[in-house]
Amino acid sequence: MAEVNNLPYKRILVKLSGEALMGQDAFGINRDTIMQIVAQIKTVVDMGVQVAVVIGGGNIFRGMAQSAKGMERATADYMGMLATVMNALALKEAFESIGVKARVQSALSMQQIAETYTRGKAMQYLEEGKVVIFGAGTGNPFFTTDTAAALRGIEMNCDIMLKATNVDGVYTDDPKKNPEAVRYQTVTFDEAIQKNLKVMDATAFALCREQKMNIKVFGIFKDGALKRVVEGEDEGTLVHI
Ligand SMILES: Nc1ncnc2c1ncn2[C@@H]1O[C@H](COP(=O)(O)OP(=O)(O)OP(=O)(O)O)[C@@H](O)[C@H]1O
Numbered sequence: 001m002a003e004v005n006n007l008p009y010k011r012i013l014v015k016l017s018g019e020a021l022m023g024q025d026a027f028g029i030n031r032d033t034i035m036q037i038v039a040q041i042k043t044v045v046d047m048g049v050q051v052a053v054v055i056g057g058g059n060i061f062r063g064m065a066q067s068a069k070g071m072e073r074a075t076a077d078y079m080g081m082l083a084t085v086m087n088a089l090a091l092k093e094a095f096e097s098i099g100v101k102a103r104v105q106s107a108l109s110m111q112q113i114a115e116t117y118t119r120g121k122a123m124q125y126l127e128e129g130k131v132v133i134f135g136a137g138t139g140n141p142f143f144t145t146d147t148a149a150a151l152r153g154i155e156m157n158c159d160i161m162l163k164a165t166n167v168d169g170v171y172t173d174d175p176k177k178n179p180e181a182v183r184y185q186t187v188t189f190d191e192a193i194q195k196n197l198k199v200m201d202a203t204a205f206a207l208c209r210e211q212k213m214n215i216k217v218f219g220i221f222k223d224g225a226l227k228r229v230v231e232g233e234d235e236g237t238l239v240h241i
């Protein structure tokens with residue numbers, strides 16, 4: 001197994017799509033799926049890689065989109081952030097069930113449920129080899145968890161942001177809607193923003209471009225994909241300066 005010192009990335013920020021947690025279900029958290037995802041992350045933790053996770057909320061929040069109609073946008077967004085906290089708690093339990101120490105930090109204060117985000121404490125956990133799961137996105141409405149992932153990845157001095165999702169990279173168009181779409185092996189931030197590639201939101205792309213943090217987009221359901229990414233192998237799409 002590769003020594004952490006020989007790996008290109010020693011500290012990573014994994015943005016985990018909420019929708020990925022649904023597996024084949026229509027909404028919510030599929031038990032087998034979440035266990036498969038945490039097992040992939042455990043493999044790289046065992047290699048000595050420090051892992052921070054930002055979790056999305058689409059698996060819970062999109063199911064409620066109908067009820068959010070007519071609401072103030074900010075209220076609906078707070079509901080979305082609460083959905084990510086539920087996912088964060090589920091992830092922590094899943095990690096601990098396989099012997100991986102994990103901590104949840106929430107961008108919104110809810111002290112009975114989770115620690116409030118503190119950069120120094122989060123850094124300490126990473127150095128101790130614990131997985132840190134960031135819930136509640138940025139804590140602000142009108143943002144997304146992609147932007148939260150870019151922000152936390154930069155704050156935590158991560159070597160790269162890994163967007164673990166249900167598609168295996170960035171395509172010329174949404175591959176779920178356009179079967180002719182072709183996958184990029186690499187793409188620049190400028191091109192991704194100019195072509196409005198919707199795999200991530202433009203705010204997240206712009207923040208990473210400004211702070212020079214590369215992004216790798218890859219499919220979390222491909223066996224061993226995360227390990228290959230961490231070992232610097234050709235997997236998914238690299239978005240770079
Ligand atoms: N050009 C593109 N290349 C790849 N995927 C694309 C592209 N355009 C749109 N997509 C879509 O982007 C989605 C990937 O984003 P993801 O599912 O992680 O969404 P998210 O909103 O960040 O997640 P969630 O809200 O569930 O946490 C895929 O489902 C894919 O269909």
Ligand SMILES: O=c1ccn([C@@H]2O[C@H](COP(=O)(O)O)[C@@H](O)[C@H]2O)c(=O)[nH]1
Binds near residue numbers: 138146
């Ligand atoms: O910083 C943030 C992050 C998220 N939200 C709201 O939560 C939902 C779910 O997040 P996804 O990134 O779509 O998984 C999002 O749609 C926003 O409504 C937020 O307001 N601020």
